[in-house]
Amino acid sequence: CKAPPELEPGFVAFSSRSNLTAYRAAIQYHCRHPYYHMAPNSTATYTCDASGVWRSEELGTKLPSCRPVCGRPARPLPGIIKRIIGGRNAEPGFFPWQALIVVEDMSRVPNDKWFGSGALLSDSWVLTAAHVLRSQRRDKTVIPVSKEHVTVYLALHDVRNKMEAVNRTVERIILHEEFDIQNYNHDIALVKLKEKVTMGNYVMPVCLPQFEHELEGPHPNMLGLVAGWGISNPNITVDEIISSGMRTLSDILQYVKLPVVLHAECKTSYESRSGNYSVTENMFCAGYYEGGKDTCLGDSGGAFVIQDPGTRRWVAQGLVSWGGPEECGSKQVYGVYTKVSNYVDWVEKKTGSSDRWTFLDPELER
Known part of the structure; x- marks a missing residue:
């Protein structure tokens, strides 16, 4: 047989010491554990057959692939029982899916610069909010910024060490076709990276809702985590942050734990305010009745993640979308999030993938 083909990001091991490729020699493929898993789940053992071809009993001549594992940080997030007031510094690796998205619109005078967050979904796709990547036009049209x-x-x-981070330019931006800039309905977008990223302790995708109970969306009083650099000043709303450029960045990534609020309670709290606020079925709210600046912590487009109690993996159930109009942290001013479970089909359709990020631990499948 010829030398066996490479498997990225994995490796091949020979069963004989001398790396024999003779008739009946055997090889086995492995993925880089624990960041990748093999799909389909198989022993990935191949033998050199009489016709000089590497063949597997399970897969024939087809090679398996190594897919990123999602929602399993190498550094487990701490179980927080008590409320964190105003956020806490994250440790490196707590939120390996967290992306900082920086937009510099050179076509405007003066140059426009703003930022948001996103969540890594695979080695080449990032999920974020549509309003982060919408071109800031006066005519209210919904077009993405130039990639x-x-x-x-x-x-x-x-953020002071941006030069040391993994950075990628963008191949494509997809805003949801029905994104409404008046009420932020369908506030969701996808970014395709020009070059794939390699998974490790500090880079790992978050999981999309996949199981039936996850696809129902978050229930009231469930606790989720939100991370961000954005709001070190509790009296700044999301829109002000976007328009003020990078000045309000907290240097160290912060995170906070927030409870999901009953939909009716959130709707009522916004309907009682002046202004045309609409909490749709594509949104949910999180925060505390009495307010507090912790509600303001996440950056626009960042993921609100909930740990699945069965699989222990972290699932993106929300994206930071809007809040206000009072000072962030006022009583009954909840943060409003895009409800990701309503968009799983949309994401799969746009990325042309359904199983690329649906990682099930082989142990859990048995």
């Missing part, structure tokens, strides 16, 4: 003006940073902990 040349966007940089995505991963494995970033302290």
Whole structure:
């Protein structure tokens, strides 16, 4: 047989010491554990047959692939029982899916610069909010910013060390076709990276809702985590942050734990305010009745993640979308999130993938 083909990002091991490729020699493929898993789940053992071809009993001549494992940080997130007031510094590797999205619109005078967050979904796709990547036009049309003006940073902990982070330029931006800039309905977008990223302790995708109970969306009082660099000043709303450029960044990634609020309670709290606020079925709210600046912590487009109690993996159930109009942290001013479970089909359709990020632990499948 010829030398066996490579498997990226994995490796091949020979069963004989001398790396024999003779008739009946055997090889086995492995994925880089624990960051990748093999699909389909098989022993990936191949033998050199009489016709000089590497063949597997399970897969024939087809090679398996190594897919990124999602939602399993190498550094487990701490179980927080008590409330964190105003956020806490994250440790490196707590949120390996967290992306910083920086937009510099050079076509505007003066140059426009703003930022948001996103969540890594696979080795080449990032999920974020549509309003982060909408071109800031006066005519209210919904067109994405030019992809040349966007940089995505991963494995970033302290923004002062941006140069050391993994950074990628963008191949494509997809805003939801029905995104409404009046009420932020369908506030969801996808970014395709020009070059794939390699998974490790500090870069790992978050899981999309997959099981039936996850696809129902988050239930009231469930606790989720939100991370971000954005809001070190509790009196700044999301829109002000976007328009003020990078000045409000907290240097170190922060995170907070927030409870999901009953939909009716959130709707009522916004309907009682002046202004045309609409909490649709594509949104949910999180925060505390009495307010507190912790509700303001996440950056626009960042993921609200909930740990699945069965699989222990972290699932993106929300994206930071909007809040206000009072000072962030006022009583009964909840943060509003895009309900990701309503968009799983949309994501799969746009990325042309359904199983690329549906990682099930082989142990859980048995």
